[in-house]
Amino acid sequence: MDSPGLVVKVPAASPGVWLMAARPKTLISGTVPFLVATALAHRHGVSNLLPAVLTFVCAMLIQVGINLANDYYDFVRGADTAERLGPPRVTANGLISPGQVRAGAWGCFGLALALSGGLSVWGGWTVVALAAVSVLIGFAYTGGPFPLGYHGLGDVFVFLLFGFTWVAWGYYGQTGMLEETVWWAAIPVGASATALLVVNNLRDIGTDEKAGKRTLAVRFGARMARAQYTALVALTLVSPVVMWVLGLAGPWVLLALLSLPVAFRPLRLMLTRSGAELNAALGATARFQLVFGVLFSLGLVVGS
Template sequence: NDVFDYQRGADAADRVGPLRVTQAGLLTPAQVLRGMWIIFALSLIPGLYLAARGGWPVVAIGVSAIAAAILYTGGPLPYGYKGLGEIFVFVFFGVVAVSGTYYVQTGTLTWLAISASIPIGLLTSAILGVNNLRDIGPDRAAGKITLAVRLGMRGARIEYLLLLGLAFAAPPALFAAGLASAWVMLAWLSVPLAERQARIIVTQSGAALNNALAGTALLTFVFSLLFAAGLTVQ
């Protein structure tokens, strides 16, 4: 993303987000791309072990994940420039990350594992939503048609609130469905943190949303820990 956004003009000198090394001139595009391929190569080390445990489904997931990482902003038709970023984040950072981890460890896939992946996918999508809301002006100017650009400022804010609301609806839904005990509601201890981010989202714009970006990442981490702890208690 660092290189491809820079090459497409989405990361210009007036970037309002956190520093990016290519845009700042700290590294050349070739150096960043070389680092990307080195990281992908290193990921093969644990990847081979996971493939040995999980078989071809894990291999297919791994290849798909690498392709999705590159094609988000790279290639001839980057899906991040077509308003599809949140969908892929939901799938790979939510459904695949949680369900795939469960499958590799147990060799099976359950409705609980799939259901538990949904709020995580929603919250990670909210992280991207904040990023795109912050960059709505520069992205529109650069021709990067994110979902936030398509929805507009008001619609993107509503999207963020919906993602958080649906994520927090998951614990009581799992309890009501008999898939988890009441302990799953531990995740709601992170509600005050969510409220703080929501307040920033509806009142701020531009660079001020960097605080909500970091806050939403923290929310995802805290919610996930509490959610996982609640799921382990039967």
């Protein structure tokens, strides 16, 4: 019995099905914060890759746990149905039982917290606290009595998690300190990650409304979602310029602006398409996020 009134029996899932459940394409959102954090650490004379790698592994476990938790809770709450327009979910399609998916999520969360204990050697218990906050945010996105994603708060918490929390976590884990540049560098990272969520929310506006999932797109409509996406892409691209103007980074940080052409395709898709056609915008936005993250990180390192 996986939830009240729900019994689902499925055969043991293959590794390939578990890989599908982990949604590896989404892991770009978790990779970019640690690229930027490591670039900042190198910029300030710290080149300790062991805590960087350990923190990154912890973050990937947490993000996979978030993906599994979303798969489970969206199914249980009725948001994932036969009408779903996005990539297939393993629970809704009967590929893995709900109980197994839920156990997988908590297994990833637990392993990440255990590994974060080892990071305390470099960053003290602050890094463990940041890992715990990440797990809490990830679980609360679709789980618990007040799921954030169902009340229009998902955008805020994605920005906080993939932006401020993980850039700070990655930097603090390597250096044992925080400084002003970290918070400014986290802004475009969080903005680009949130843009991905907005694509999902716009695509699923119809099915989310039926399921009672009150995302910002459902609350304020498709026009607002498109404007929000445009603003997030603009914020991503403007942030390096602001950092340069404020003297927080050298002119090499403007390398990030070379990602502008990569942003054109997802912007066009978001402004002109709807429904399942927006799946192409997901991949295009992820490419923009990755290209921007690499160029931004490179600019921070070269300009150090």
